[in-house]
Amino acid sequence: MRIRSASIRSFGGIRDRSYRFSDGLTVLHGPNESGKTTVMEFIRSTLVPSPKRNQYPSREKTDSGTLTYEQDGEERTLRLVQKNVEGERPAMPTGTDDPVLYRSVFAMTPSDLDDEKVVTEGGVRSRFLTVPGGDSLPPARASAEEMWESSLGRRSNSRSKVLSLDSEISSIDAGIAESRSQVDRYGELDRRRSELCDELERLNGESKADIEAKRIHDIYESNVSNYDRLSRLQKERADLGEFVTVSPEDEARYGDLVSRASAAENELEQLNSRRQEEERDLRGADRRKVAARSKAIETFPGRLQAYKEDSRTLRGLESRQRAPKRSAPVTEVRRVRSMPVMVLGLILAVAGLVLGVMYTPYALALTAVGAVAVVLGARGHEVRVHSPSPDTDDDGTDAEIGAVRRRMSAFEDEVASVMSDLGLESYGMEDDVECLTKARDAAASIERMERHVLRARADKGDADTKLLQFTQRFSGKEGFQRSLESTRRAADIDRQIAELRGAISSAGLDPDVPVCPVERPTDSSSARMGDVRQEIGTIEEKMNAILDTEDLERMMDRKAQLSNERGRALEDGAVGLLACSIADDACEEIYSQVQPGVIATADRFLSMMTDGRYRLDTDPRSKDLSIRSGDEVKGIGEWSSGLRAQVLLSVKLAVAREMGEGRVPVILDDVLLPFDSGRKEGALRALAGLAGEMQILLFTCDAETRAIAETIDGITVRDM
Amino acid sequence: MGAHFRFVHCADLHLGSRFKGVSSKDPEAGERMTESVFQSFSRIVDLAKSEGADFMVIAGDAFDESTITPATRHRFASELARLDRPCFISRGNHDPHTDWESSIPYPPNVHEFGTEPEYIELDGIDGLEIAGVSFADWHEERNLPSMIQGSPDRFTVAVLHCDVDSVGAQYDYSPCRLSDMSGRGVDYWAIGHIHRRAVLSENPYVVYPGNIQGRKITEDGEKGCYLVTVDGGRVSELRFVPTQGIVWRDICLDITGRTMDDVINEARGAVRPGEIVRITFTGTGELDGALRLNDSSEYLSKVLGCTVCEVIIETSPSIDMDSRSGGSDMTAKVIASGRRLAASGREAILERILANPIAARHRDYYVSLTDEELVRLVERATGMLVAGMGASR
Incomplete structure (x- = not known):
């Protein structure tokens, strides 16, 4: 495909301008601010529109222009109308119609010639810029790299998933080991417990004897008062002395x-x-x-x-x-009041009443009795009275x-x-x-x-x-009384003595022996038994704790889970590493496929540029470029800036030639500026030669470039 | 002969062993799973009682030496006591001798075979002989089956742990041949060691009952024991009875041209809630990118009501990888490069990984991966790059 012409109605600062281009090398000369960059941008964005924002110049709805190109013998036109390009787009080799790629490969600025990275950095990244689809790989490769770095760690002491999992696993392992060492003690604890139980039994036997002794001693203690009383009574009894028993x-x-x-x-x-x-x-x-x-x-x-x-x-x-005579005797019946009875009755009634207020019912009874007495008294009783009998003569x-x-x-x-x-x-x-x-x-x-x-x-x-x-x-009555008293006292004492003796005997002691039959026992057995029991208790607690393996099980589960995660992390790390490796391989390949062509072409171009003085070499092992001059070989570090510019230009042009297959024009923005005059001429000649294989448009504001260009056949010079 | 009896044959109980395939986001899952092993054995005991078994045989690996505790042994002993009928145990390679085992003795109905063959008859059952021998250590070089000679006039059950016709095992676990087992007067070889149940022969019977509860995806499906009925001196019934609490399931889902919902519905039909599932996604589609860039296991676990222990992505993106791999752009080169590596074999892949000094420290882990696992890593790497490149476009 060759661009024929560009006709700009309105684009950036340009109005109604037209330019025509030759099929080979066209040098377009114009002073600064003459719109070189604008025209280049017009051509580029019409051929391969870019969705990028913030482009220079900024796009306007009023933009309009046409680009005419020839492909396969046919002429076609692209129209720019209101930010859209209409018309049939030219067919371009795979991948080259990617806007970013296109711009980076088929457009060059002076600064591109400063950038060594293209060749120095076995630089995958820079290679990508020259490879179709290459720019999508860096982010993918970066994720892969991030994946293995986060999983495995970039360096041996970097933080990583595996590292943190390992440390967690090892602390759990320590916990498990600790638990297990406890667990292993189970048998030992069991044996110790048996030993202690035997000892306990032995102590128990000893202690029984002690307990018995203590029991007896305690009983004795509680009977001491009995013994005292007994002896006092016996003395009293004896003090009674001799007497005749009654x-x-x-x-x-x-x-x-x-x-x-x-x-x-x-x-x-x-x-x-x-x-x-x-x-x-x-x-x-x-x-x-x-x-x-x-x-x-x-x-x-x-x-x-x-x-x-x-x-x-x-x-x-x-x-x-x-005396005179008398009448017949009369028997009268008279009622005589009994005053005493009446008085008594009254007294009783009054007393009864008073008491009745205080103490019923006896008082009431008294009152009743009194009342009755009053009544009876009042009635009185009969009395028969005899009168004297009649007189005699x-x-x-x-x-x-x-x-x-x-x-x-x-x-x-x-x-x-x-x-x-x-x-x-x-x-x-x-x-x-x-x-x-x-x-x-x-x-x-x-x-x-x-x-x-x-x-x-x-x-x-x-x-x-x-x-x-x-x-x-009994020696008399007093004697008898004394004897009687003595007898009674003796009997009482004897009874008490018998009681006490009985109490003492039933307590198991000998009443006649007022001392404790056993020695006071020491408490050593029971103290030791207490200790032994406590130790047994502690051991049993430990044994039960060992049987309670909840913690150990949780740790084992956690460890299993962590091991699983660790496996996953290691695999993720491996996948990241493999992905990077695969990406590198792919780049290797693509670069190696592209490269030989590129290097050969670049070599050719360099030779052209330097009149055969310098040739390009690559060490297939190191992929670094070096320059040969006769027998002298100069590595990158030894290039002068001018030489470097020439090398880079050659290489980049070579890459463009290979990728574009000669069908995609290269647009150069004043790339010869860094060259000195000699080199300029060499470069122009080389460009002219290269233009036979692909269309080159060189925009320049440099008068010298224009002047030299005019002197070389095959270069079309136009004014802007 | 005419012996008539019934017994339960189980092995590889691995009581107390831990589960490794679960996420730490669900800590209770681990506990639940360890418990499920105990429960499975409990169901076996229940089975022996309800089916009127005359005795039980356990052919090794009752425990897991890395997780054994007195509590485990105590619990096992309690279950054996509950069994309440004769039980014959032989030790396997995972049954360690511990210092404390005599403190937690087995109940009187249990007999553990010693390291030399023993032959035992049961009161009340004529014409029966139970033979057995235990591993002396965690590896056993002796060919234990060839040490057994049963009485010809009895039905002989031999109980032992062994590895029949093993190929390429790293250590010895009483390796032997199937041919060693005939002509020894043994009618039923009740063996253990292999976790997938198998009836290797019926004349004589050589049976691996498998383990009683799956612990990882390779131990998928139902697990349990065998109930064996002998009538008239011959095996009249050999019945597998599943007793597992948790089933591991391995399923494959094709994403080609489907949405996540479609795929999930299919998954729902293939699994039952409470199972542990490993899902392998295959096919080509848009889901490839989503699956690769996000960890879907947690989401799938919730949605299916199961525990998704692993998600394997063997899908490819919607781009035509084949045609792309022939192309000259970056993606094509990446795909081609990935494929080349995947096909280059185990050593090449390991070399790439171990080239990194940090990775090299974990050599043991990587070396332990299988060939398929290593290839899967490469495929994951390739897919991840392609998805990443597609995503950035």
């Missing part, structure tokens, strides 16, 4: 005897006091004398009645002699009076004689009779009593004697 029969007998003696005594006393009473009635008279008159006295009460009657008769007779009265008087005085005399016989004072008939009767009764009674008294005395004497005999054994 048996219960003795006691009973004594009591019996005492009571009999006392009964006899009482009786005697009673008899004596009665006798005294009776003797009072005797009033000093001799009992025997009284007894001698007993018969006579016996008749006196009866005769006294007669005497009294006689007296009344006499009085009656005497009064009849003096008074005729025979005097004779009667005399008989009566005689009778009466006979009686009076008899009584008086008896009285004086007995030596008693007389106080009147009634009294005397009464007195004599009493005396008579008393004498009889005393007589009777004599027998009783004698008997009572005998009894008493007997009882006393028996008592005395009885108490002789």
Whole structure:
């Protein structure tokens, strides 16, 4: 494809300009600011539109122009209308129609000739800029590189997934090892535990003996007070000394005897006091004398009645002699109030009432009783009253009076004689009779009593004697009392002693041996047992902890997971490495395929540029370029800047030639500027030669370039 | 003969072993899984009781020496006591001798075989003989089956841990040949060591019951024990009974021309909640980029109600890799370069990885990967680059 012409209506700062190009090398000369860059951009962006923003010059809707090109013998036109290119685009070799690629390969600026990286950097990156699709590889390769760096680490001490996983795994391994070493102790712990259990059993035996001893000792301690009391009681008992025991029969007998003696005594006393009473009635008279008159006295009460009657008769007779007659006797029934009962009743009622306020119900009962008494008292009781009987006549009265008087005085005399016989004072008939009767009764009674008294005395004497005999054994009554007390005390003490002995014996001790039968035990066994038990407990805890393997299992699980992740990380790292390696291989290949052509062509161009002075060489092993001059070989470090410019220009042109297959024009933006005059000419000649294989447009503002160009055949020079 | 009895044959219990295939984001999952091994054995004990088994045999690897604790042994002993009928155990390569095992003895109904063959008859069952021998150490060079000679007039059950017709094992686990097992008077070889159940022969019976609970994706499917019924001196029934609590499942999903929802629906039909799943994505489509650039396992776990232990991406992007690989642009070169490396073999791949000094420190890990795993790493690397390049466009 060859560009024929470009016609710009409006683009950037250019208005209505047209340019025509030859099929070979066209040098377009114009001063600065004449729109070289704009025209180049127009051509480029019409051929291979770029979606890039911020392009120079900035695109306007008013942009318009045409580009005419020839391909396969046919002429075609592309139109730029309102930022769009219409028309049939030229066919270009694979990949070269990528805007970025196109611009980097088929367009050159002076700065491109400064950039050694193209050739020095076995530089994959720079190679890409010359390879189709190459620029998409760097980011992909960069991700691959990032992948293996993050997984494996760039350097041996770099942070990486594998490194951190490894460290986590090794700390878990340490934990697992620690756990396992604990686990391995299980058997050891079990054996130790058996040993300790045996020891415990042995200690247990010892301790049982100790416990028994302690038990006995404790019992002894608690019985010490019993022992004390026992000994005190025994002493007390001994202190009682010798005494005659009073048996219960003795006691009973004594009591019996005492009571009999006392009964006899009482009786005697009673008899004596009665006798005294009776003797009072005797009033000093001799009992025997009284007894001698007993018969006579016996008749006196009866005769006294007669005497009294006689007296009344006499009085009656005497009064009849003096007084009138009377009426018939009357029996009246009168009610007599009983004042005492009434008063009592009232008192009771009042008391009852008062108490009733304080203490029911007895008080109420009292009140009721009182009330009843009041009522009864008020009603009184019947009394029969006799009135005297009617009188009798008074005729025979005097004779009667005399008989009566005689009778009466006979009686009076008899009584008086008896009285004086007995030596008693007389106080009147009634009294005397009464007195004599009493005396008579008393004498009889005393007589009777004599027998009783004698008997009572005998009894008493007997009882006393028996008592005395009885108490002789005990040295008398006091002796008996003492013995009795001693006996009782002794019995009480004995009982207490027996109780204490019983208590002590049932506690398992010997009452007669007041010391502890066993030695106080030491506590060593039980202390050691406590220790052993504790140790066993600790061991069992440890054994159980070992059986509780939750932590260990979690660690093992975590380790398995981490190992898995580690495998993945290693594989990711490998994939990254392989991807980089594959990318490098691909680049190698593509470069090696492209390169020979490129180098050969570049060599040709360099030779042309330097009049055959310099040739291009590559060391296939190192891929570095070097320049040969005769036998002299100069590596990159030895190139002058001018030589370098020539080399780079040659190489880049060669690359363009290879990639574009000669079908894509190269647009150069004043690339000869860095060249000195000599080199300029060489370069122009080389370019002219190359232009036979592909169209070259060289834009320049350099007058020298233009001048030299005009001198060389095959170069078309145009003004801008 | 005429012996009539029934027994349970299990092995490779690996009680207490840990699960490695789970994410640390779900710490309870690990606990649940370890517990599931115990529960599986518990179900085996229940089975023995409910089916009226006369005895049980355990052919080795009851434990896992890296995780054994007194608590594990204690729990095992309790279950054996609950079994309440004779149980015969032979030790395998994962059954270590510990200092404390005598402190936690097995109940009286359990007999553990010594390191020399023993022959035991059971009271109440005529015509039966149980033979067995244990590993002396964690590796066993002796050919244990060839040490057993059963009585011809009894039905002989031999209980031992061994590796039949093994190829290329690094250490010896009583290696032997299947041919060693005939003509020894043994009617039923109750063996253990291989975790995938297999009936290697029926005359005589040579049976690996497999382990009782899968612990990684390679131990997928149902796990359990065998219930063996013998009538008239011959095996009348050999029945596998699954007792696992958690099933591992390995599924493959094609993303070609489908959306994430489609794919998830298909996944739902292939798994049951509570399972542990490894998903391999294959096919070509737009999901390739999304799958490669994000870790989808957590999302898939939630959505499917399972634990997705691993997601393998074997998909390719919507671009036509084949035609692209022929092209001359960067992507093509990358694809071609990746393919070349993938095909270059284990050593070449390892060399690339171990060229990095940090990676070289973890040599052991990389060397332990299988060929397929290494190739998968290369494919992941290629896919990642291509996706990255496509994404930046």
